[in-house]
Amino acid sequence: MTDIPEHLRYTPEHEYLREADEEGEVFIGITDYAQGELGDVVYVELPAPGEEFGRMEAFGTVEAVKTVSELFCPAAGEVVAVNEALEADPALVNSDPYGEGWMIRLALESPDDIEDLLTADQYAALVADADEH
Template sequence: MALRYSREHQWIDGTDASAAIVGITTFAQDTLGDIVFVELPEPGKTFARGEVAAVVESVKTAADVFMPAAGEIVEVNEALRADPSLANTDPQDAGWFFKVRLSAPTELDELLDAAGYEAVTAEG
């Protein structure tokens, strides 16, 4: 499955059946400005879809990172914790936040595809 997007500006890559990768979108990063700190979830913790799983702080504000689909955190991006600027320079690749073992993979079907997300961001 290709990338899917939440209306809260998270992306999720569910192509790996063992663990989906989650991060913030380029749109979110552009809106936040320079990210200077990330608070990542603990591996082993489970979240329902829509729950706050992480927090980002930028020079402008702090923002919650919501779970786009329910599951258990299996890995966090320690490189991002050490260098939050990865979320600025490469939010949709090296700046990923965490990997999650999905408990309800069908929830991905309820998220936006690229065209749908682009339409949401164009609305402002």
């Protein structure tokens, strides 16, 4: 069963956005469903702090044993931190996608971008539909 936390927002491309302690900042990573579909993650390519991305612009890649997938930024903003632990242990994306497996911390350009993302229920419906096909 795929874990889809209620308090997060999601993209149709299987990224999540989790609000950080700092006002206007969020953590971004891939969902439990995405890591399950990818399989064992062996490498994550992330941007440098200070880089800026538009909404749904590619910000990096995640490489699994069999495939490489682009990562898309759920909201526009500036990268304020990257999860350097993934360099030494990319498997954190598999073992704890919503916690220690986060990828970037973003200062939002517009907090309203969050409202355009999928809720947990909407994302669960999308995943269920994908599993049926």
